[in-house]
Amino acid sequence: MIAWKIGGDQGEGIDSTGDIVIHVANRLGYYVYGYKSFSSRIKGGHTHYKVRLGTHPIQAATRHTDILVALNQETIELEGSELQGGVILADSAFSPVLPPGLDAQLLALPMTQMAKELGSGLMRNMIAAGASAALMGLGIQPFYDYVAKRFGTKGAEVVKANQMALQRGYQALSESAHTLKTTWTLTPPIPADRLVMTGNDAVALGALAGGxxxxxGYPITPATDIMESLVKWFPSVGGAVVQMEDELGSIxxxxxxxxxxARAMTATSxxxxxxxxxxxxxAAMTETPVVIVDTQRGGPSTGMPTKQEQSDLLAMIYGGHGEAPRIVITPSSLEESFEDGYEAFNLAEIYQTPVFIATDLSLALWQQSIERSYVQNPVPIERGKIVKTFGSNTSEPFQRYAFTADNISPRTLPGTPGGQYLATGVEHAPSGKVSEAPENRARMMDKRLHKIQSIHSRRQGFLVQGPANADLMLIGIGSTAAVNREAAQLLQQSGIAAAVGWFRTIAPFPHELFASATQGSLHILVVEQNATGQIAQLIQMQGLYDQRFATLLKYDGVPFLPEDVAQYAQQLIASSMEVTH
Amino acid sequence: MATLQDFKTEEKSWWCPGCGDFGVLAALQKALVKVGAEPATTAIIAGIGCSGKIGNYINSYNIHVTHGRTLPAALGVKLANRTLRVLAVGGDGDAYAIGMGHFMHSLRRNADITYIVMDNHVYGLTKGQTSPTSETGFHTKTSPQGSIEAPVHPLMLAVAGGATFVAQGFSSWQPQLADLIVRGMEHHGFSLINVISPCVTYNRVNSYDWYKKTLVNLDEDPTYDRSSRARALTRLEETDELVTGLIYQEASTPYEEKIPGFLKTPLAHHDGHIAQEAWDALLEQFE
Known part of the structure; x- marks a missing residue:
């Protein structure tokens, strides 16, 4: 596995260079993960992009960097500490200096000069990409091919210029390769048919496939991509994106x-x-289907719009006045994001209630590999109980909110003769007419609250990977579940029988499944990116949080790293053994 | 062909005897019959307040939403099924206080929705507080010394805000009101019909008698040019909006007809199918 990073000033094409490296590596058959680890110590114009690539799935960030491409000295100062024996590939134009004590080899290439020789300073990044290709042993042809695809619409000259820059960088690095103290030989990948996308992309594709x-919507970081993708895709399938005046209007x-x-959605943070x-x-009161994506970010108030957090869980489940049932599903990977992207609409129509897809900034924004076969079309579409016709002799008003065995009443869609009814946020009788009769009120509340419980027979609300009798189980949701999966691998390498559990449905809470799935674990660590331990609170409310449980919380806006979670877990196990003995 | 009876329900009215809203309901039902509407293909989106109860009394597909949000809900209904006749109905608080943001943006968005505002210059269901259209000096429970704010001028806002159809009716003048609602429904695009609907319980100032003395019927003025925003604004300014009739109209293309590639058939009946070639083409951007 290699961790490659490029850093420089904003506007220098840092993101697009990272984008090229990640796509080429993915096309070669490597698993990739690309991200920006925003950090409060990084101010001003500095920006960076990091790509992890390897022969096993990667779904999380890491502290370590092997190759740092530095387009300015600031990058070396700010990012250099991530290197331990790695290489800094720098542009000689800024006369790079290796700070004392930094364990890395500095290799300066005249990137700016070569770019100027090619006629455009803008080509510096392509030279850096070409040099990186040589350094990682990826070969230059896949980069040529990708550039031809990516810039094809801009004309043959643009493609040629970029390919020449790639070639110059590749050649320059190859000529200096003998001076390198460290070299990387990646395990050759098994050719695969994978795509690169973000969680937002996967959710949007799932929604599209799901009808x-x-x-x-109303633009908001980090949810806006969903709207932007759909507005691109909808014209070819007859759909519409409306940019509303606010979120009140959107929902x-x-x-x-x-x-x-219609199958309609909004996405927000x-x-x-x-x-x-x-x-x-x-929506809960009128039993109307609607899908809401919440890409969680740092709160409260404006909070930290570009930072990772998972602090909206209780607001999604319990927010608002009164007791309004809703389903909250929690994807933790691209595959699950796509699946939930369409399944949310099935759930919303089957249960006639709001459904949240709860993601978070890291899952929403960072790119990963996904097998093309996962992103399949068509997907199952189930529309629930819809009455399409009435007998001609029906004169009785339609009972839209009729009490039924499963608490779900058949509904009609406007346009259906004889199916007219009033959907109202006021408490109502089975006919839809306003009613404040005590008996009716209690039955209607029970109906709405109970109807969603059968979701657990439809989907597994809690998944586990690893041994049934684990020394330790790491529990999380969203991108933290992905961090936990890598942390568990690290723990297993240290001889700890570690398992990972993650929620697929957090509301209604999968009580029985959670209780049985966690039963055999000696220690259980709930890892969540918020300050109050919201998942732990939910487990407590179920009466399932016993002495085996502990929480690891983080609310500084920076995502968990697998190595940190593994280290904390090891300490937890060690300290509990001290207590035991 | 639906009759007046077809648009009625058996629900007993919650409105006070003499409420202007009875007149709005009657005119709306007459207008629905006149345009050849059918209950099954009519959707009425009602707001919160006395006016919001109107959906209880009309047989159609009705949704009674949160306070101030009739217009976004109506937009959603219209986009889900373009074949439906979509009406939003609410009061002056719903439209011009809590829902003002949606009001202004619905004007410029211009989806084919008919918006009927039942304007009584007072909050009735909460038992008598100042409304955004209350006159300065109006005494209520929340303005015991008289309102110190200037009232909203919804008609001028609508004309200036890009509306393509602006009218005002009076609940006592049934033939004109029903006619305005018909013309609003026949208009391609967003139509605002602000209806003076007196509150007999909490507004003794703006009474039926007062309106009958002060309102000027623009439809009876052959010199009035309803195709000019500037002249409409001038007339509304001169009359302090105390007019009835069609104030402004221009030919327009509704929002839903401008959405690129938007299905002409109802989204509600769409099977969600995507051709495999289209799907494969879409995935190319992720390769």
Missing amino acids: CRLMC TAAIGAGFAG GPGLSLMQEAIGL
């Missing part, structure tokens, strides 16, 4: 569309979620 044809328009029978709460109660 979503209306997205009403309400989606609910109106759900009432009228913390502040938008707060604004949507009243309307989510409306």
